[in-house]
Amino acid sequence: MLYAAAVAAIMAAAIYMILSRNLVRIMLGLALLSTGANLLLFTAGDFSNRQPPIIAPGQDRLGDAADPLAQALILTAIVIGFALTVVLATVVLRAWRATGSLDARTVEATEQPDAPELLDPDNG
Numbered sequence: 001m002l003y004a005a006a007v008a009a010i011m012a013a014a015i016y017m018i019l020s021r022n023l024v025r026i027m028l029g030l031a032l033l034s035t036g037a038n039l040l041l042f043t044a045g046d047f048s049n050r051q052p053p054i055i056a057p058g059q060d061r062l063g064d065a066a067d068p069l070a071q072a073l074i075l076t077a078i079v080i081g082f083a084l085t086v087v088l089a090t091v092v093l094r095a096w097r098a099t100g101s102l103d104a105r106t107v108e109a110t111e112q113p114d115a116p117e118l119l120d121p122d123n124g
Contacts, residue, residue, distance in 0.1 A: 003043040010036040021104045023095060027088040034081030038074050045070025 014036055017029025055061070095107045 003039070007036055007039045007043055010039060023092045023102045023104060023107070026104070027085065027092050030088060031081065031085045034077065034084065038077050038081070041070055041074050041077060 010032060014029045014032035017025045017032060020026060020029070092102070096102055099106050101107070
């Protein structure tokens, strides 16, 4: 129950950050969401046994061993989450250089061709 509560708290914090208008908070919220998904996969796997999944000499099958599938999924999710964070950091940096702001409303306003704050260079 402790792991489930931790996953729920991390996911809730991630969703709260994603709903922000600050691009850096959105990026960090998505990274936190990736961490929450990793913990969810870890919690879904059976982690109560500490024995490594190695077949001992003279045996033909595994006994009570840790599930290697959950570990492989988490490792893959960590790599994908890191790549997503790097791409989002690049997009946020590019948006900041183009607009001079990290507010999502400002970035959205630059996409509208008839935005009044873009037509007047002194208003922005």
